[in-house]
Amino acid sequence: MAQPAALTTPVDAVVARMRALDADLPARDGVAVFNRVYLAVTEEVGRRLTAGEFPDPRAASTLDVRFAERYLAAVDAAAADRRPPACWRPLFQLRRHPGVRPLQFALAGVNAHIGHDLALAVVDTCRALGCEPADLEDEFDRVGELLGTLEERVREELMPGPDLLQLADPLTHLLGAWSLERARDAAWAAARALWALRHCSGVVEEFAERLDAAVGFAGRMLLTPLPG
Numbered sequence: 001m002a003q004p005a006a007l008t009t010p011v012d013a014v015v016a017r018m019r020a021l022d023a024d025l026p027a028r029d030g031v032a033v034f035n036r037v038y039l040a041v042t043e044e045v046g047r048r049l050t051a052g053e054f055p056d057p058r059a060a061s062t063l064d065v066r067f068a069e070r071y072l073a074a075v076d077a078a079a080a081d082r083r084p085p086a087c088w089r090p091l092f093q094l095r096r097h098p099g100v101r102p103l104q105f106a107l108a109g110v111n112a113h114i115g116h117d118l119a120l121a122v123v124d125t126c127r128a129l130g131c132e133p134a135d136l137e138d139e140f141d142r143v144g145e146l147l148g149t150l151e152e153r154v155r156e157e158l159m160p161g162p163d164l165l166q167l168a169d170p171l172t173h174l175l176g177a178w179s180l181e182r183a184r185d186a187a188w189a190a191a192r193a194l195w196a197l198r199h200c201s202g203v204v205e206e207f208a209e210r211l212d213a214a215v216g217f218a219g220r221m222l223l224t225p226l227p228g
Contacts, residue, residue, distance in 0.1 A: 063136060116211055
């Protein structure tokens with residue numbers, strides 16, 4: 001039996017987890033829909049790291065891995081019948097709802113991951129590397145550019161074609177009501193705020209909880225069942 005290829009970067013470990021999820025989950029499962037688009041982006045991050053395309057590969061790798069681990073921790077929590085963060089709960093609760101379209105599942109996953117997890121991943125990375133958010137801004141922007149392809153993939157792969165225009169109307173509205181660029185900008189502002197408040201334990205915990213709840217509320221709206 002052929003041996004699996006050795007992991008060569010920390011990103012490979014999270015890519016392996018996502019590939020395993022892709023193989024195990026039914027294709028129509030809402031988590032699987034998000035996982036597929038996120039897997040492709042994470043694979044591209046790994047490819048660019050291997051090619052030396054990041055000025056600070058250690059910072060970029062740490063940020064990408066800490067970011068992905070928050071999504072995978074939510075998956076593990078749901079699998080163990082524990083409560084994932086509020087931002088992820090709508091997706092896990094409605095992942096098999098027949099009235100929710102694949103496009104909505106993808107948007108809800110992107111909303112949770114960018115709107116909540118990204119800010120906390122920046123803070124995680126600063127703690128791991130002993131740096132400030134400002135030191136990660138270049139890596140944040142470069143990883144953010146790759147994350148922008150999530151929205152492109154959602155549109156290209158999951159948007160109904162012109163022959164389904166009547167069905168596409170509410171989906172088009174959802175796409176217009178949510179912006180990855182705005183969510184990414186908000187994540188950077190939230191990361192800076194969380195870092196500035198890091199020594200005020202009660203305040204920073206409340207801030208993080210409110211962020212989680214607000215992103216979860218938006219996710220619930222994105223997953224509103226639509227007529228067939």
